[in-house]
Amino acid sequence: MNTRFKPEQILERADGIAAHLGRENIRDSIVTALYSRAESIAARVVKQGTARQPDWDRKLDNIITSKLLGYPLMLALLGIIFWITISAANIPSQLLARLLFGLEDLLSALLITAGAPVWLHDLLLQGLYRTMAWVVSVMLPPMAIFFPLFTLLEDLGYLPRVAFNLDNLFKKAGAHGKQALTMCMGFGCNAAGVISCRIVDSPRERLIAILTNNFSPCNGRFPTLIALATIFMGGLVTSAYRSLTAATVVVGTILLSIAMMFFTSWLLSRTILKGVPSLFTLELPPYRCPRVLQVLVRSLLDRTIFVLARAVIVAAPAGIIIWILANIEFNNLKPLNFLAGWLQPLGMAIGMDGYILLAFILGLPANEIVLPILLMCYLSTCTLTEAGSLADLSTLLIQNGWTWLTAFCVMLFSLMHWPCGTTLLTIFKETRSLKWTLLAAVIPTICGVAVCFLFKQIAALLEVI
Amino acid sequence: MGLTRASSGLNALRESFISLNASSFLIALAGNPNCGKSTVFNALTGLKQHTGNWPGKTVTLARGRYSYRGLDFTLVDLPGTYSLLASSVEEQIARQFICFAHPDVVIVVVDATCLERNLNLVLQVLETTPRVVVCLNLMDEARRKKMLIDVPLLSQELGLPVVPTVARDGEGLEKLKEIVAAIAAGILHPAPKTVRYNQAVEAAVITLEKQLQPLLNGHLNARWVALRLLEGELSIRQELEQHLGLALPQNVIQLKTKKGVSA
Amino acid sequence: MQMVTYLNCLAPGSSAEVVGLQATGFTRRRLLDIGLVPGTRVEVIRHSPSGDPTAYKIRGAIIALRREDSMQVLVLKL
Structure with a gap:
C-alpha cells in the first residue's frame, strides 16, 4: 500500500463507490447518523425537570405574528422608531451645530491672523469645514439614535418575525423572504444591505435583492428626509404635533418606496430574472432580552467613528471641489450655475430645480452631502450668515422658491435615485458585472423620475381645479 | 471603511489573519444561529474588535483580540450555521475557515437549552479537527427551564473539553480562556469521538x-x-x-x- | 389512528414524524441539514398572518417553511 495515488485516481475511486451506493443514499445516511448521534447524546446528558414554565415566546408570537395585529404592529414600530429618532435628534443636532459653527468663527479668526489669502480662507472654511461640520452635526445624532434602536430590535429577535410576516408578499413578487432582512439592513447602509444579500441562497433571488436594495433609504438619506419633513410637513401643523406629523410623512414615503421595491422585484422576476423560487428556510429564534447598555455603547462608538470617517474621507474633498465649482468663473459664468441652468428644465419637470438635481448628481460619493451641496449652491447666489439650525435651513430654502411640493419631490427623489458610489462599487464587487451595476443605478432613477413627474403633474392639476 | 475587507475573498482574509500578528493564536468561534455566539465574542474581546458599519452580524466575519496570561489571541466570529455541509453560503464560509485557515483552536458555542440540534454542529466540527472546545452557553436559561445537564458525561461522550458559561454575565469565561490557551499551546490534546456511519x-x-x-x-x-x-x-x-x-x-x-x- | 401525509397538510398544534423526503438535489440537502431526517418529530406551530409560510418546531428550533417546500416532506401524523 505504499504507492502514492494521484488525485484523479482517488476521485475516480470515490465517484465509483458513490455511484455504486448512490450519492443521495450516502448523504442521507451521513446526516441521519449525525442527527441520531446528537439525539442520543442529548438524551443521556440532559434531564428535564418537572416544573415547566409558561411559554412566553409562544404567547408573544401569538400577538406579533397574529392576523389582526401582525402588520399594524410592524408599521407602528417603524413609526415609533422614526418618531424617537426625529424628536430626540433635534437637541444634540443643535448643540453640535452651535459648537461646530462657533468653532468656525474661531478658525476664521485664526486664519486671518495667520495672513491666509481670502480665497484660501473661504475654500477651507466654506468649502471644506462647513461641509464636514454639516455632515457631523446633521448625520451623527439620527444615526446614533436610529442604529441602537434597530440593533435592539434585532437582538430582541423581532426582525425574523418581520421576514415571517412578509414572506408571502415577497414570494408573490418572486423574491426571497430574507429580502425583508436585507432591506432592513439597507436602512442602515445600502452597501451593507447589498453585502447582506449573501444570506439569500439562490443566485436569482439574490440579484433581485441586490438590485432593489437601494429602495431602502439609508442613514445618509434619512436626515434629509427627516429635516425636510420636519420643516415643510411639520410646519403645516401646530408645534405639538410637529414631530408626529413629520414621522408620519417619513413613514409614508418609505412605504411608497417599499411598494416600489415590491413592484420592481415583481417586474424583474417576470422579465429578466425569471425562475422558480428556491427553498426558503427561516428560523424564528427565541426572544431574548437585549443588553441595552452594551448595545448603546457599541452602536454609539461604531456610528461616531463611521460618520467621522465619512466626513473626512468623502465630504471634505467633495466640499472643496464643489466650492471651487461654485466660486471660479469662466467668462463671467460659474460652472455650478452653468450646470444648474442646464439641468433646470428637467429639474422643474419633476418638481425640483436645476440646483437640486445638480446636488443629487454631485452627491454621488455619498448621500449625506446632497443637502450641504445644495446649501452651498444656494449660498453662492444669495447671502446667509450661517446654516446650522433647521430654522435657518427653512428660511434659506423658502428664499429659493421651495414649497411643500418641492420638499416632497426631493424626498421622493432622495428615496428613488441611483445608489451612492460606495454602494455601486459594492454591487459591482458582489455581482462581478457591469450590466447589473448599471441596472441597479438605472432602475431606481427611472422610478424616481416617473414618480416625481407624476406627482408634480397631479398636484398641478389639482391646484388648477 | 471595512466594507471592502468584508466583501473580499476568503483567501485574502485568511492571509490577512495569518500575517496580522505572527505570535497571535488564531481562534475560530463557531455555533448555531442564536446560540449567543456574538455575546461570547463580545464578552471575550470587549471593545478590541473590528465590526462592520451596520447593524447585524449576519454575514460578516468580525474579528477581535484578547490576551490571556501574556498570550495573544485573535478571535474570528464565523457565521452562525446548523451544519458544515456547505449547503448555504454561511456554511461554506464557516467550513472554509475552519478547514483552510487552520485556526489553532475552534470554540463551538452551544445553546444549552437546545442541545440536540446544537450537538449536530459539534459532531461535524470534531470530524475536521481535534482542537475543539465546547462552550456550553446560556446555562442560566437552561437552569430557568429546570434542565439538568451532566457536563462531565457530555465531555466524555464527545471526547472534548466542555465549559459551561453564561456569557452575558461573564460566568465561565475565565475557564474557557484557560482551556483555549491549553489547547493552543499544545498542553491539552482533546481526543474527539467521531460519529460512525453505516x-x-x-x-x-x-x-x-x-x-x-x-x-x-x-x-x-x-x-x-x-x-x-x-x-x-x-x-x-x-x-x-x-x-x-x-x-x-x-x-x-x-x-x-x-x-x-x-x- | 396513524396516517401518512405531507407536512403542509397538518394544522397548527398537531405533531408528526418525518417518514421521508420527496425532494432531490439541493432542496433535499437543505431540508436534511435543518434536521428533517426520517424519524424526526415535527410540531406545527403557526401560520404567517397571510397563511404562508408556516413555522415548525424541528429538533428544538422553530423554522419557517413555504408551502412549496413543506409539501415535499412525507410525515406520519401522530
Whole structure:
C-alpha cells in the first residue's frame, strides 16, 4: 500500500463507490447518523425537570405574528422608531451645530491672523469645514439614535418575525423572504444591505435583492428626509404635533418606496430574472432580552467613528471641489450655475430645480452631502450668515422658491435615485458585472423620475381645479 | 471603511489573519444561529474588535483580540450555521475557515437549552479537527427551564473539553480562556469521538482515507475529506484545488458547471 | 389512528414524524441539514398572518417553511 495515488485516481475511486451506493443514499445516511448521534447524546446528558414554565415566546408570537395585529404592529414600530429618532435628534443636532459653527468663527479668526489669502480662507472654511461640520452635526445624532434602536430590535429577535410576516408578499413578487432582512439592513447602509444579500441562497433571488436594495433609504438619506419633513410637513401643523406629523410623512414615503421595491422585484422576476423560487428556510429564534447598555455603547462608538470617517474621507474633498465649482468663473459664468441652468428644465419637470438635481448628481460619493451641496449652491447666489439650525435651513430654502411640493419631490427623489458610489462599487464587487451595476443605478432613477413627474403633474392639476 | 475587507475573498482574509500578528493564536468561534455566539465574542474581546458599519452580524466575519496570561489571541466570529455541509453560503464560509485557515483552536458555542440540534454542529466540527472546545452557553436559561445537564458525561461522550458559561454575565469565561490557551499551546490534546456511519460508508471511507493521507500531508483530516468526496459534495473539490494546490482532472470542473454549483 | 401525509397538510398544534423526503438535489440537502431526517418529530406551530409560510418546531428550533417546500416532506401524523 505504499504507492502514492494521484488525485484523479482517488476521485475516480470515490465517484465509483458513490455511484455504486448512490450519492443521495450516502448523504442521507451521513446526516441521519449525525442527527441520531446528537439525539442520543442529548438524551443521556440532559434531564428535564418537572416544573415547566409558561411559554412566553409562544404567547408573544401569538400577538406579533397574529392576523389582526401582525402588520399594524410592524408599521407602528417603524413609526415609533422614526418618531424617537426625529424628536430626540433635534437637541444634540443643535448643540453640535452651535459648537461646530462657533468653532468656525474661531478658525476664521485664526486664519486671518495667520495672513491666509481670502480665497484660501473661504475654500477651507466654506468649502471644506462647513461641509464636514454639516455632515457631523446633521448625520451623527439620527444615526446614533436610529442604529441602537434597530440593533435592539434585532437582538430582541423581532426582525425574523418581520421576514415571517412578509414572506408571502415577497414570494408573490418572486423574491426571497430574507429580502425583508436585507432591506432592513439597507436602512442602515445600502452597501451593507447589498453585502447582506449573501444570506439569500439562490443566485436569482439574490440579484433581485441586490438590485432593489437601494429602495431602502439609508442613514445618509434619512436626515434629509427627516429635516425636510420636519420643516415643510411639520410646519403645516401646530408645534405639538410637529414631530408626529413629520414621522408620519417619513413613514409614508418609505412605504411608497417599499411598494416600489415590491413592484420592481415583481417586474424583474417576470422579465429578466425569471425562475422558480428556491427553498426558503427561516428560523424564528427565541426572544431574548437585549443588553441595552452594551448595545448603546457599541452602536454609539461604531456610528461616531463611521460618520467621522465619512466626513473626512468623502465630504471634505467633495466640499472643496464643489466650492471651487461654485466660486471660479469662466467668462463671467460659474460652472455650478452653468450646470444648474442646464439641468433646470428637467429639474422643474419633476418638481425640483436645476440646483437640486445638480446636488443629487454631485452627491454621488455619498448621500449625506446632497443637502450641504445644495446649501452651498444656494449660498453662492444669495447671502446667509450661517446654516446650522433647521430654522435657518427653512428660511434659506423658502428664499429659493421651495414649497411643500418641492420638499416632497426631493424626498421622493432622495428615496428613488441611483445608489451612492460606495454602494455601486459594492454591487459591482458582489455581482462581478457591469450590466447589473448599471441596472441597479438605472432602475431606481427611472422610478424616481416617473414618480416625481407624476406627482408634480397631479398636484398641478389639482391646484388648477 | 471595512466594507471592502468584508466583501473580499476568503483567501485574502485568511492571509490577512495569518500575517496580522505572527505570535497571535488564531481562534475560530463557531455555533448555531442564536446560540449567543456574538455575546461570547463580545464578552471575550470587549471593545478590541473590528465590526462592520451596520447593524447585524449576519454575514460578516468580525474579528477581535484578547490576551490571556501574556498570550495573544485573535478571535474570528464565523457565521452562525446548523451544519458544515456547505449547503448555504454561511456554511461554506464557516467550513472554509475552519478547514483552510487552520485556526489553532475552534470554540463551538452551544445553546444549552437546545442541545440536540446544537450537538449536530459539534459532531461535524470534531470530524475536521481535534482542537475543539465546547462552550456550553446560556446555562442560566437552561437552569430557568429546570434542565439538568451532566457536563462531565457530555465531555466524555464527545471526547472534548466542555465549559459551561453564561456569557452575558461573564460566568465561565475565565475557564474557557484557560482551556483555549491549553489547547493552543499544545498542553491539552482533546481526543474527539467521531460519529460512525453505516458499514458500507465506513468501508468506503477506510479505503479512501488511506489513499488520501499522503496527498493531504496532514493539512486536512483524511477521513473528513473522504466523506465529503463520497457524498459528492462539489465545493470540496474546488477547495482542495484552490487551497492545497491539488491538480484535479478537468471533468470535475465540467461536472461542477453542469450542476450549476458555485462557491 | 396513524396516517401518512405531507407536512403542509397538518394544522397548527398537531405533531408528526418525518417518514421521508420527496425532494432531490439541493432542496433535499437543505431540508436534511435543518434536521428533517426520517424519524424526526415535527410540531406545527403557526401560520404567517397571510397563511404562508408556516413555522415548525424541528429538533428544538422553530423554522419557517413555504408551502412549496413543506409539501415535499412525507410525515406520519401522530
